[in-house]
Amino acid sequence: MSNSKYIDSLINKDDITQFRELYGQNSELLHQQTIRYTRTLSRFKEIFGEKEVSFFSSPGRTEIGGNHTDHNHGRVLASAVNLDNIAVAAKNNSNIIRIESSDYPSFEVDLNHLIPQENEFLTSNALVRGINARLKELGYTIGGFDAVINGGVPKGSGLSSSASFEVLIGAIVSHLFNEGNIDPIVIARIGQYAENVFFGKPCGLMDQVACSVGGLVMIDFEDITNPVVKKVDFNFESTGFSLVITDTRGDHTNLNDEYAVLPKEMKEVAAHLGCSVLRETTLKKIMDIAPSIRKKVGDRAILRAIHFECENDRVADQVAALENNDFAKFLQLVVDSGHSSYMYNQNIYVPDNIQEQAVSLGLAYSELVLKDAGAWRVHGGGFAGTIQAFVPENLLEKYTATLNHLFGADACHPLFIRQKGAVKLDF
Template sequence: MMKSISTWKQELTEGAHAARLAALYCCTPDQTPAQAARYAAVLDGLETAFGAHSEAGLYSAPGRTEIGGNHTDHQHGRVLAGSVNIDMIAAAAPNSLNQLRVQSEGYDLCVIDLDDLTARKEEENTTASLLRGECEAFRQRGAKLSGLDVYISSNVPKGSGVSSSAAFEVLVGVILNDCFMAEKVSPIAIAQIGQWAENVYFGKPCGLMDQMASSVGNIITIDFADKANPDVEPVQVDFSKAGLALCILDSGADHADLTDEYAAIPNECRAVAAVCGGEVLRDVPFETFLANIPACRKQCGDRAVLRAFHFYADNDRVPQQVAALREGNFDAFLQMVTASGDSSWEYLQNVIPAGYKEHQEVAVTIAAAKHYLGGKGAVRVHGGGFAGTVQAFVPVEMLADFKANMEKILGAGRCHVLNIRPEGGAVL
C-alpha cells in the first residue's frame, strides 16, 4: 500500500499502527514505539539514498527458526519451522528509470535493469543475481514491472542461521507482489520464487524451508513430497505456556567460504538416492537404502551413507514432534530436539567444517549450552550448520543465568531470546 511519506511518518509517530506492530513483533501496543521508529528510519533512508518521492510502501519479512528436520527439505522431506519476531523491513517507492535500485543499510547500492533479466554466470553469489531472478520469476507470472527504489534495514543477524538470506528474498517478493501483480501470488509462491532465484541465479542449491517459514509465518510443518505443491499445516503451540524460552545462540562463526560444505550435503544425499534408483532420498524406501549400503559406500563414500541415515531418522522425527506439540507433550518434544541435534552432529556432520581444528565455534557453543542446561531443555545445531547458530529451548526459570553464562563465552548480545511471529512476509 502506497501512501505519502509525510502521512506514514505522522501515523507512525501518533501510534496509528501500534496494534499492527504489536502483532508482528509479539509485544504490547505500548512497546511498539521502537518498531515504529525503525519504519520511520527506512523512510528517511529511502529519501537519503534516492531523493524525494511522492509516496512509498512499507514492508517486512521475518527471520525463521528451524525446529525440526535438519537438511531434510532438499530431499523432499518434512520440516517443522517458524517465523520469529526479528525481521528485515523496507520502504519502496516508484522511480522512472526502469531500474530496480536496492540500498541495504550498510551495503553497497545494487541496481539491475528491468529490461535485462537473464541469468548471468558472473553475477552468481551476488545480491544482483537474487534481484534479477526474482524479477524474472514475477515477470513470468504476469507482473508489469517498472522502476522501483527500495531501502532495507535489518535486525536479523547476517550468517546467524535465522536466515537473513531467506528474509531478504521474501521481502523482495512481498514488495514485487504488492507493487506489480494484479492477481497476487500466495505466500507459498513467494517462497518458491525466492528459492528459484537462489538456485538458478545465485547458484546455491538450497532447499525451500527457509523461504517458506519466513513467507508463511507462525509455526508450520511442511511436507515436500510433492515439491511443486508442498503440504503446509499450521501447528498451534505456545512455548511460553510450557515454561520454555526459545534462544538462538550466535556462535560467532561466519558462513563465508562454506558454500561447498553446504552443497556437499544435498549432492551426497542425491548420489545415494541415485544408487538406490531414486532422484532424492524421499523417493527411496529405507529398506531399499539398507539393502544398497555396500554399493552406496563404494560409489558415494561413507560420509554420504551416514548423511542418508540422518535424513531417514530426522524425517521420521518431524511428524512425531508435531504430534507431541499438539498433545502438549513437551518432554517428548525436547527429547526429539536433542536426538535431532545428536544425529546432525554424528551422522549429518554439519557442526564442524571438514579439516577445521582451531575454529569449531558451533561445537563449543553446543557443549557450553548443554553444560549450563544440565540435562534440562534441549540444544541442537540450527539451520545449515558449520557456522552461524545453535538453538536452545531453555526453562524460563533458568533463562537469566543461561543467557549471562553463554554471553560470557560468546560475547554480549549473542544469545537472542525470540518469540514465534504469527505472520510471515507482510505489507504494513
C-alpha cells in the same frame, strides 16, 4: 498519506497493534521499532522526496526440525522469527527499481532487461532482476519503484537474510502492482528461482517458504516440483519458552566441500538401493544392505543415511506433538534431533580441523544449563555458525549470560516465532 504525517503518527503512537504481532510485547523493543521505522522513512524522504509510501516487513527464519533432509526430498519444520527486514517503498512511474539499503550499496535494476547478467551473480541486483523476470513470465504486473530497506536479519546468523530479502521484494511488487494478490507460496518459489537462476546459488525452498508464509510450517519435499506446505497451529508464546539462536562465531570459510559431500554421501547410499534420493527408500533397507556396501560408500555415509531416515520421521512426530499440545514431547524430539546430527550426520565440526569446535562447545554449554529443562541442537548447515535452543523463562538470563561469556557479547539472540510472514503494514 504523506511522509511527514506517517512520521508524526509513528512517533506519537508506540503501541501499534501490528508491531505487537511482529515484534512481541516488550515495550522497549516496540519503541525501538518505532524509531527504526521512522528513521527508515526519513531516509526515504531524503533520497526520494515526498511520496505516497507503503511499509513492508519480511521475517528471518529458523529451522526447527529436519536437519539436512530437504536435499534428499525429506520433511522440514521451519518458522518465521521476529528479526526482520523492513522497507519503505513507493511507485516511481518508471521501469526502474531503485533500492537504498542499510546493509548494501544502493543500486538500480532496469526492468527492460530481465535476463541473467553474469556480472551480477551473487548480488542483490540479481535477485531483484530475477524476481521481476519470473513475475512477468507468470503474468503478474511489474513496475518501477523506489525503496529504502533496513536490514534486521543479521547476515551470517543462519536466519536466512537472503530469503527474507527475496520475499520482501516479492511482497512489495505484490502490493504495489498486484493488489496484494500474489500467493505467499508463489512468492517463495519466485525467490528460489531468482536465487538459483539469476543469483547463481543452488538452494531449496524451505527458507523462502518460512519467510513468506510465517508461523510454523512443515514442508514435505517428497515431490520436489510441488512440495506440500502445511501451517502448524501452535501458540509458541503460551509455552513460556524463548527460542534462542547463538552465533558460535566459527570460521565459515572453506566449508563448501563439507556441505557438498554430505548430500552426495546420502545419495550414494540411495543409489545402491536403486534410488536417486533417500526419501525413496527405508531405514530397514539401509540397515539390511549396510554390511555389503560399507567399503564402497564408507561408514559415515551409512550413518548419514540413518540420520536422514530418522530425522525425516522425527519431523512428522514433532508436528504431531505440537498439534497435540505436548510441548514436553516436542522438546525431547528437538534434543533427539540434535544428538542425531552430532552422532550420525556429523555436521558439528570439520573433521580435518578438530582444534576448532565452536558448535560442539556451544552444544555442550547448552546441555549443562538446559538438561531436563529445555532443548538444544545445531542450527542449519552446521560445521560452524549457529546453534538453537528452547529456553524456559527462568533460565533465559543464565543461558544467555553463559553463552555470551563463551562466545562474546551479543552472540545470543532471544527470539520468538512470528505468525506473520512477509506483510504490508497498514498504519
